[in-house]
Amino acid sequence: MAEARDRRELILSTAAEMVARKGLRATTVRAIADAVGVFSGSLYHHFPSKDAIVEEVLARYLDAIRARYAVVLASGKDPAACLHELVVTSLEIAEEQPHATAIYQNESQYLRELPGFRGIQVAAADIQQTWLQVIDTGVADGSFRHDIPSWVFYRLIRDAVWLSIRWHRPDGPYSTQQLADDVTSLFLRGFAMPPATARAAVPTAASKA
Amino acid sequence: MAEARDRRELILSTAAEMVARKGLRATTVRAIADAVGVFSGSLYHHFPSKDAIVEEVLARYLDAIRARYAVVLASGKDPAACLHELVVTSLEIAEEQPHATAIYQNESQYLRELPGFRGIQVAAADIQQTWLQVIDTGVADGSFRHDIPSWVFYRLIRDAVWLSIRWHRPDGPYSTQQLADDVTSLFLRGFAMPPATARAAVPTAASKA
DNA sequence: GTCTATACATCGATAGAC
DNA sequence: GTCTATCGATGTATAGAC
16 A cells, blocks of 8 residues: 555656656656556556646645745744745745746646646635735835835746746755845845935936836 | 748748747647648648747747847946846847747747757857846946846846746736836846945845855 | 648557456 | 556648649
């Protein structure tokens, strides 16, 4: 029985790795089966379809994000500190689950046509709400700027953070910790409410309406 | 003859639109031919393969970026102004060629296996160099921070700018001009060398080494 | 330059022996 | 729970008539 679970897990992890590397449509059930060490027909004893494998990978992934975001939100820290924690947490998850992260980023078109897309959408909305809640709190208490829409700031920092898996190597000389610090430093300083004093040296570029 | 050119252009634009919307592998030559209004075999009179169609779309796209980036660089403005111009130009191109932009962002895995990938890579390196040159100039003259690696800053602003096509609607109430201004304002203030004075209110998050 | 017809490969998924 | 064998659909690309 433990062996059966392991086989199932092996299929999930193998499929995740291959789909992340080659793309969803480019990864065939035969290739997954070969990599696992079984014949393609055997996969259908564990899963009803190829799509079901991917759905389970993503469902677990999004649930993991939700659970860890909830911990950050419950810490009760101020918005700036919370934002830093969200960045750190996100980069940690991206490092722990690089394949699921890549799939979620790359296959949004395919995912939309999946039968279980509803569930994915619900989890994604929950994750987005966590960011927006933190940002809006900061805007409301005056620590964040209000001249840039909070949802715009969210999308900019979200893409900058999550898409870093396309270029950042966690085991390289530029550590994940360093990346998290730099991202936070850059975005927080850029989004912080200026101390009402000088705003010199930087062109605000407030051109036409 | 003009009709022949038009047919060719129609195939290119139709394919670009469909591939951007549904994905490269999900878009069949039959579907492209149907949308154009011919039979699938007829496409092969104009192009040797499906891949060749996509390659031509991307080659033109990258060349357009290179040409317009060169104009920005030749303006001789200071780094901050150049950076703003690069953001504006990029968002304009994304608005003018949304399909090619989406394809280039989404199908990097598939592109790597294309016979003409070498040419794509060369153009991409050239584009990256333009950004890095501007950023490094600003770091060298003291207007930009030097505690965040310039290549890290490049990747963060690049992803934030180009990936905006996934959520930004140019014909909506939040204009492209506004987005360009906000992106520039956020990133330039975050990356600007602080006036040596106060850096208060914002936690620098400089944790462990 | 377009159409008809089809070759040839490969896909996801199934059925039944073991 | 895995393997053997294969079905039916669908993919890219080609050949030759018009």
